[in-house]
Amino acid sequence: MTLTNDNIKTILQGVKVIGFDADDTLWVNExxxxxxxxxxxxxxxxxxxxxxxxxxxxxxxxxxxxxxxxxxxxxxxxxxxxxxxxxxxxxxxxxxxxxxxxxxxxLNKPVTLLDGVKPVLQKLKGEYTIILITKGDLIDQERKLKKSGLDQCFEHIEIVSEKTENQYLKLLDLIHSKPEEFMMVGNSLKSDIIPVLKLGGWGIHIPFHTTWVHEETNENPYQWDRFFKMDNLSELLNVFFGN
Ligand SMILES: [Mg+2]
The missing domain is CATH 1.10.150.240 (Putative phosphatase; domain 2)
Structure with a gap:
């Protein structure tokens, strides 16, 4: 979907919860x-x-x-x-x-935040419920989150073994939200975007320059009109605040 002033308003009305992936969405990993x-x-x-x-x-x-x-x-x-x-x-x-x-x-690599992460999270935090959904090793993800200094930005943090439709549903249930109120932001179409779109939620894909082969998918996200692709996180502020 192409973003216009009209449809921005439609999105704003519906979305209450914004979920962020961590690796290669908030910080360098791959x-x-x-x-x-x-x-x-x-x-x-x-x-x-x-x-x-x-x-x-x-x-x-x-x-x-x-x-x-x-x-x-x-x-x-x-x-x-x-x-x-x-x-x-x-x-x-x-x-x-x-x-x-x-x-x-x-396991000892520095946690390097991607461009715009902190200001974007801080600005969205006041207006929306911001949550973090990441998969991977529990101890390592906790280490990275602590090192990132971002742990205070999230109302809820979920570290899961796989990001499936079922996992997203369970999480939405837990935070008393519904797919149509939920927008997921991430670099992996397969894990962050497609399952959420299939549930009836919103997906914002921000590709990282490299993707692990296992995260590749043949499914075309453009078949859903709740799908958007952006070059960087700062573009999110255009969507939500029009600046
Ligand atoms: Mg990722």
Missing amino acids: TYYREAEEHFAVVMAPYVSEDISLPTLTKTEIKNLGIYGYGAKSMTLSMLETAISLSNNQVKASEIEKIIKIGRAL
Whole structure:
């Protein structure tokens, strides 16, 4: 839908709750995971080329999502599994140590806020119920939230294992809201936007420059007229405040 002064008003009437994704919507995340993969490829270089190690790692991570979930610790286990398999059990203890360090470094990365995050949240906070919905490792997401200094911006914080229609419904129930009053803002069409649109809510997609292959989707969000795409978070203020 193209934003015009007329439909902005329609949106304003309906939306009461705005949900934000965290990773790559509020702060940098995927960039660090891409770096970690590159470091993993270097450790694996004596055995296989990057063309083999990286797709194999991704495949292993996706296979393991159901048991390990998202995040750096899961990735570490998947890197180890991939290393053992691609080296035909020849991977050395010193290489395993390097892999563990790659995973640990992910857990110590700085939390770098994306442009406009703080002013946008602070301005919206007075007018709407602002909530955070993120998936991933509980301890790591709590660490990032604390480091971000944004924890006071949210009325409710939910860390889930998957962002499904069912999870969104449960959350809306919990905060006594309905899909038509709910707008979700995030970088992943698959996790942040499509499930919410399917429920009858609003979706604002703000793409990050890199997306993990697992978060890609073939579904066309433009089939819903409650879908919007923006270049950055500050554009949200245009929608809600017209400035
Ligand atoms: Mg995200």
